[in-house]
Amino acid sequence: MPLTVLLVDDEPLVRAGLRAVLETQPDIRVVGDAADGAAVIPLVRRLRPDVVVMDVRMPLMDGIEATRAVLRTVPDPPKILVVTTFANDEYVYGALRAGADGFLLKRARPAEIVHAVRLVTEGDSLLFPAAVRQLAASYGRDHGNAAARTALERAALTEREEEVLRLMARGLSNAEIAARLVVGTETVKSHVSSVLAKLGVRDRTQAVIAAYESGFVSPG
Incomplete structure (x- = not known):
């Protein structure tokens, strides 16, 4: 189709x-x-x-x-x-x-x-990741607030999920994250799905924005 x-x-x-x-x-x-x-x-x-x-x-x-x-x-x-x-x-x-x-x-x-x-x-990677990161770095701080930080804390991400979110925020694809963490791509997909569900967002673009606005990931 x-x-x-x-x-x-x-x-x-x-x-x-x-x-x-x-x-x-x-x-x-x-x-x-x-x-x-x-x-x-x-x-x-x-x-x-x-x-x-x-x-x-x-x-x-x-x-x-x-x-x-x-x-x-x-x-x-x-x-x-x-x-x-x-x-x-x-x-x-x-x-x-x-x-x-x-x-x-x-x-x-x-x-x-x-x-x-x-x-x-x-949905396996960000479209134009460097540009998305630049936008998040430029405007995320203005839009971010205590509510964003609280939402991330309530998500209760595991240590591995936090690691995956940081790599997503750097623009890495699922395959690149798998290579970095020395795990299978399906394992990464599972972690990404869990991160999205816990954050209550529909894709990795919104996950990256949440990471910046909450202060979980800092510009630069």
């Missing part, structure tokens, strides 16, 4: 360009598009895409609010990949905090766009 994608951007040329890139791939199918975040929920419910590729800045409902709305109201929601002009953008961090699974630069090459769509569906 091909990966199905919904495109959301207020610029028709951007939507057309993304569609042209993605539809060159035999395993990816664009099932619809929209010009604003306000149209996302009914389209997601009707089309059931695997991934929503969504502009972070739109006039009526931006990507942050649209991400929140999808995750709050749609059962078994799709992965959400926000598109931005600038990587170090607080809007992007807001979208990631709201639950987006990754972001993509509008100037990305076609191969990077295809890779991003595939990678967010796999």
Whole structure:
């Protein structure tokens, strides 16, 4: 079955360009598009895409609010990949905090766009880990608070789970963590799943944000 994608951007040329890139791939199918975040929920419910590729800045409902709305109201929601002009953008961090699974630069090459769509569906590593870490380091301290620290303490991670979370926050994939800890990849997947469940987050992007905002991982 091909990966199905919904495109959301207020610029028709951007939507057309993304569609042209993605539809060159035999395993990816664009099932619809929209010009604003306000149209996302009914389209997601009707089309059931695997991934929503969504502009972070739109006039009526931006990507942050649209991400929140999808995750709050749609059962078994799709992965959400926000598109931005600038990587170090607080809007992007807001979208990631709201639950987006990754972001993509509008100037990305076609191969990077295809890779991003595939990678967010796999969930074994961060998309553009260095950029995610930079965003978390830049804005995590501003958003972090005692509640974030308390949530991490209540998660009661084991020593090995804490080790895995630190390596996740450094951007390592499951395979890289397995090599670092000298364990099997399936063991790492089990630890990652446990960390996500205990933190109450849906993927490793939100786990990394929680690690920074709680002070568990320090910038640098």
